[in-house]
Structure formats: structure tokens, C-alpha cells
Amino acid sequence: MSVQEYLDKHMLSRKIEDAVNAAVRSKAPDPVLYISNHMRRAVSSAITKIKARQILDSKGIPTVEVDMYTNKGMFRAAAPVVTLTKCEPSPSRPGKESLQYERSELRDGDKGKYLGNSVSKAVRNINEKIAEALIGMDPTLQSQIDHTIMDLDKTESKAELGVNAMLAVSMAACKAGAAEKEVLLCKHIADLSGQSGLILPVPAITVISGGKHAGNNLAAQEIMILPVGANTFEEAMQVGSETYYHLKAIILEKYGSIGCNVGEDGGLAPNITDFREALDLVKEAINRAGCNGRIKMAMDVAATNFCIGNKYDMDFKSPDKSGQVFKTGEEMAEMYAQLCTDYPIVSIEDPFDRNDWLHTKAFTDLGLCQVVGDHLLSSDPKRLERAIDEASCNGLLLKINQVGTVTDAIEVAKQAKDGNWGVVISHRSGETEDSFIADLAVGLATGQIKAGAPCRGERVAKYNQQAVYAGENWRSPEILAFTSVLLFC
16 A cells, blocks of 8 residues: 555545644644644544553552553553451341442452452453453443443342452543543543532541551541631641641650551541540640631541440440440430530531431431431442431442442432432542542532541542642532531531
């Protein structure tokens, strides 16, 4: 084939002429670069290759990372990790799975490799099954891509392909779609969800870790601060970080350097037991930071972890005391009500067991704070529908690897918002440096994100990504319905 025949076959002469004319019209200072970019944009993007591998998360547990290639570049995503390979038994229901409503990760189960937690099966599913189904698809068509992935696994729990495999590919496709449109990832997500504006969320910053996230004796899993009085996201992170380091100094004074160890999500972990002792430490740190009235408090109790039968073992982490101090659901509700009176608490996550709908609703009805469902809901649409219908709580903790794909996450967030609920985009205890959830929170305009402490790289990566958008809108009370009254007054 001659040169002229090749040019004619691919209509290159016309395309090159169009590119040159465009460069002239724009008075491009670098015409070669302009023409190159013009030609690249003229080519419709398609997924050309998908390559997955096993990496380690922040706890040293294997997870899945994916590189997706299009003719616009390579786009990488890594799935966060559910706590255990097989859902561990709940203390209140021995032998039953405590994470039964989440979609399932796929792990190898070979005890000779990472204690059974390796993910070579999930990696193989991506490289062989998912890749074959997606090659050639337009990465901007997120819903089509996600439905194609979901259709490959007919099980309700998605245990055949594994939610870790499905989510990593879905996230990578979302990044590729944003690049094809030449927009920010958060803007692409906003477009996918029908959200008209980008809103930077208030960070729920972990400052004290307990529960199953730390080796101390505190039953509550996290004590958090929300810098709702800040004027910008940048200022919110500044006062939040300053409060965290004031707290570290206070703990050093009272408990010594051993009290400054951190939990899985970066929160400080002094060996305390009482909720009030933890809240008093945070209150003092807020005072030292000069932020009284500007910083509110929140708690993730994760009460499922210490519910036995229909009572709550407040000393479940102290072998010599466990079983001696039980509280009923009514007593727990009374305790929370008093804490909301004595401290500037605006949000409590999982104050009761995952199946204690009765007490969760009764406490929500008091209207004292935002009541967020994590274990109660597991980002499951059916449980969310029940909770909305019964007004069991008024906030959803959205973890993307509980639902499966980006499209699923968008739909669940819409479902919660349609119920006039708050939505908190959340990290997992096993995280990577992937900052996708930061863009998800901005694009879905949820107004709240929970990403851990201003400590540990995999947590800070999320906050730093949002700092990129520091010029965008900062929290919008009107989009948060009920939570706007509680969080931003």
C-alpha cells in the first residue's frame, strides 16, 4: 500500500488539515502540541486492556489493584478491604455472619499464603472474565460497564467474581471516563448522579480509636471531630489537625508516650475505658485549639461488636472485667442522651446492635443528633428502604465495597437523599492510597466524609485529594436536610 493510499484509506489528510486549521484559529503558541492533542481528542476512547494484580492494604492484607488502559492513557484503582475474609461471628448471634448483608470479597482460602487472604482468584477473574467482557467499551458509559460486570455474577452476594474484583474495575473505569471527558473525577461522578454542583464535605476526623480498631479498653470504635465552624475546607483541615496534635500533647501529659500509639485509622489510642474520659480529652483539646463552638463531636460506637443477647458489654475488651458491666438498650439510650447534653455531639454511628431496630428508632425519635447506620444498614438497599420507611435512623454510612460498583454506590446515595437523610462517605479499616472516595463525596455532594485521622498516609490521601478542590463550594446545609439543622447551626 502506497503512502497516498494509506492516507486516503484513513482519511488522514482531511483530519490533519482540520487539526492545523484549529491550531491556526486558536493561535496556538505550540502548534505541534496543539495538533497532537486535537488528533487525540478526535479518537473515540475505548477500553483496550485491563490488568489486575495483588497488592497489600494498610493492614498488610492483600487486595486488588487494577490498571485500565484506553487510548487516552492508563487508569489505576485499588479496592478497600472488608475486615475479614469470612464474616466473623457476632457475639450476640454466635455462628452467624456479622457482615451478612455486605457483598462478598473473593479470597483464595489457602492458609499457606497470607493466612488464606490472598486474592489471586479475584485477580484471575478480572484478567480473564471481566477484561474479556469490557474490552472495546466506552469508559464514559459507567452504568453499562457496571451492569456488564454485575451480569457476569448471578449470585446475590457476588461471591463468584468477588466484590473486590468488581469494585476495583468499576473505579478504574470511572477514572478513565473522567479522563475521556477531560473533566475532574468528582465532576464526572456528579454528572453520572445528576448532581448539578460540587460540594466539599465536612471531614469527620478520627481523633481517638477504640473498639476493634485499637488495642486499648475503650468499647466505642471512634471519637471524631467535625470542624463545622470553618469557613473553607482548608481551614477545616487546619483546625482539625491542630486539635489532633493538641490532643496528642494532652494524652502524653496524662498517660505517657504509650498513650500516643494510634489505631488502624490513625486515631490516638490511650488505654481508657469510659466514654466520658475519651470525650473529656477531646473537649480539652478543642479548648486548647481555641475552637469552642467551631468544632463538634461525633462517635462511632459500633455497638454490634459488644452486644451479647440483648445487652451491651461495656468492658468486652477487658478480660478481667468482661461480663461485669452490662447495659440494656434503654440504659444505652439514656447514656447517649446525657452525653449529647454534656458534650457538643452532633452524630452517633451504630449506637445499638445491627438488628436492634427498636432502640435505634427510639433514640432517633429523640431528635438529639444525627443517627448513622453502618452495621444496621451495610449500604444494603433493602435494609435502607426499611430504615427509611420506619424512620429507624436518619443517616447512611456509605462504604463503596459493601455495594459492588460505582453505579450501585450512586443509587444507594440517591435512595438515602430521597428519604431526606444525611449521607456519610466512609473509608474502611483496611485502606489503600487510592483517594477515590474523596472525589465520590465531592461529586455526590454528600456534605460529609469519614476518612480517619490526619495521620497515616492512606487516610491523609483522601483529605489531600479534597484539598485540590479547595476553591470549590464548601459544605451546603440545604442539601443535607435533617443533618443541616444538627451539623451546621
